Amino acid sequence: MSPSDPAPTRRRERLGEERRRAQIVRATLEVVAHHGYEYASLARIADAAGVSKGLVSHYFGSKDDLMATVARGTLAALRDSLAAGLDLTRPVPDVLRAALRQAARLGQTHATEFRALNRISLNLRGPDEAPRLTLADYEETYRAEEALLRRGQEEGTLRDFDVRVVAVTYQGAIDAMLAYLDEHPDVDPDRYADTLAELLLAGIAVRR
Amino acid sequence: MSPSDPAPTRRRERLGEERRRAQIVRATLEVVAHHGYEYASLARIADAAGVSKGLVSHYFGSKDDLMATVARGTLAALRDSLAAGLDLTRPVPDVLRAALRQAARLGQTHATEFRALNRISLNLRGPDEAPRLTLADYEETYRAEEALLRRGQEEGTLRDFDVRVVAVTYQGAIDAMLAYLDEHPDVDPDRYADTLAELLLAGIAVRR
DNA sequence: AATAGTATTGACCAATTGGCCAACAAGCAA
DNA sequence: TTGCTTGTTGGCCAATTGGTCAATACTATT
Numbered sequence: 365m366s367p368s369d370p371a372p373t374r375r376r377e378r379l380g381e382e383r384r385r386a387q388i389v390r391a392t393l394e395v396v397a398h399h400g401y402e403y404a405s406l407a408r409i410a411d412a413a414g415v416s417k418g419l420v421s422h423y424f425g426s427k428d429d430l431m432a433t434v435a436r437g438t439l440a441a442l443r444d445s446l447a448a449g450l451d452l453t454r455p456v457p458d459v460l461r462a463a464l465r466q467a468a469r470l471g472q473t474h475a476t477e478f479r480a481l482n483r484i485s486l487n488l489r490g491p492d493e494a495p496r497l498t499l500a501d502y503e504e505t506y507r508a509e510e511a512l513l514r515r516g517q518e519e520g521t522l523r524d525f526d527v528r529v530v531a532v533t534y535q536g537a538i539d540a541m542l543a544y545l546d547e548h549p550d551v552d553p554d555r556y557a558d559t560l561a562e563l564l565l566a567g568i569a570v571r572r
Numbered sequence: 573m574s575p576s577d578p579a580p581t582r583r584r585e586r587l588g589e590e591r592r593r594a595q596i597v598r599a600t601l602e603v604v605a606h607h608g609y610e611y612a613s614l615a616r617i618a619d620a621a622g623v624s625k626g627l628v629s630h631y632f633g634s635k636d637d638l639m640a641t642v643a644r645g646t647l648a649a650l651r652d653s654l655a656a657g658l659d660l661t662r663p664v665p666d667v668l669r670a671a672l673r674q675a676a677r678l679g680q681t682h683a684t685e686f687r688a689l690n691r692i693s694l695n696l697r698g699p700d701e702a703p704r705l706t707l708a709d710y711e712e713t714y715r716a717e718e719a720l721l722r723r724g725q726e727e728g729t730l731r732d733f734d735v736r737v738v739a740v741t742y743q744g745a746i747d748a749m750l751a752y753l754d755e756h757p758d759v760d761p762d763r764y765a766d767t768l769a770e771l772l773l774a775g776i777a778v779r780r
Numbered sequence: 781a782a783t784a785g786t787a788t789t790g791a792c793c794a795a796t797t798g799g800c801c802a803a804c805a806a807g808c809a810a
Numbered sequence: 811t812t813g814c815t816t817g818t819t820g821g822c823c824a825a826t827t828g829g830t831c832a833a834t835a836c837t838a839t840t
Contacts, residue, residue, distance in 0.1 A: 403697075615798090
């Protein structure tokens with residue numbers, strides 16, 4: 365072959381920055397969720413997005429930047445998605461029940477996002493050993509939950525307990541539920557969520 | 573420099589297979605726990621163990637084999653360590669309380685092991701996308717927990733509930749507790765464990 | 781058709797990866 | 811001493827990594 369063949373004149377589709385970014389984010393989520401963080405190299409992500417490596421770097425800078433961007437965006441999207449379906453004016457126990465159901469459903473419809481988010485937040489770290497996605501990023505979610513619990517105590521539907529412990533436990537229970545439902549597709553999410561809700565409420569609601 | 577300098581005659585310490593293996597396992601746990609799974613290359617692990625890369629491969633085969641070995645060994649060690657401190661002849665609620673305390677303490681004394689185990693099990697996967705550490709590896713822990721709950725129901729100290737849901741929730745609560753204590757060293761583990769125990773027992777114990 | 785501006789590529793880079801293996805060192809037995 | 815076995819190294823490999831950049835292809839405007 366001569367050293368300078370005529371370029372193969374590949375077909376190129378131009379999308380514009382906005383849509384390309386979204387496309388790459390999506391590809392990142394999928395690669396991470398389906399094949400794990402380790403497997404998610406820039407080359408692999410670019411390939412999944414049907415785009416060259418160079419473009420990924422061009423739009424997102426370093427790989428860490430890409431991951432951080434994807435994680436933060438996904439976290440916000442999931443949070444909004446969950447909050448959207450809630451009627452916060454109702455009594456707190458009802459809100460909790462609804463939130464649990466909503467979370468269980470989200471775990472099904474947005475399994476990819478959940479899995480990817482999990483892995484990124486666990487693996488992505490800064491220059492030293494410090495995790496790059498700190499509690500601060502989850503703090504908003506967290507605080508909202510504590511506020512809700514406190515309101516329940518004030519309105520008299522919830523007992524007196526350590527709000528922090530309950531909030532942590534509650535989140536842990538949700539994570540466990542999502543992991544379990546993820547591995548057992550046969551289980552009915554709503555049923556599980558309701559059972560869990562009764563269990564938790566029995567622990568924190570005022571005795572009737 | 574001549575192409576064949578006399579070999580620098582490095583100082584070499586011989587330990588014997590058994591102790592070397594243990595040393596390498598320890599190094600693996602530490603690197604993974606302190607710097608993340610991604611950072612834990614064979615070179616880095618070998619370095620942390622004060623040993624050449626070749627030796628790690630020699631004793632453990634592939635990197636995946638090493639990780640799987642480390643994970644399974646650590647899981648078993650932690651499980652035994654927890655079980656050792658429990659008196660299973662006591663009433664189930666007491667056993668649960670004790671187990672929670674024990675877990676909280678283990679989370680402190682064996683933080684490295686817990687963190688590493690977590691990361692390995694989340695990142696290590698087989699040739700395809702399938703995780704290499706499946707639920708089956710955790711099944712033993714799991715089943716013991718369900719058996720305990722069922723015994724509580726039979727002896728009349730626990731209410732009637734879905735054993736599976738409670739077991740999953742219970743495990744999730746423990747994980748959440750460990751993660752929280754890990755990030756908040758100021759919190760007293762025993763106090764947290766006791767609060768959590770009351771919370772959970774309020775949900776599953778028979779009303780007095 | 782020429783121009784300008786944006787979108788996108790592919791080739792290239794040094795560094796690192798997991799894995800392999802011939803050589804060699806150390807202790808033990810003869 | 812001589813060998814034999816076990817432990818250990820370091821150099822080497824092809825493949826892949828994250829990242830950069832000049833060159834290009836496309837679109838819109840003139």
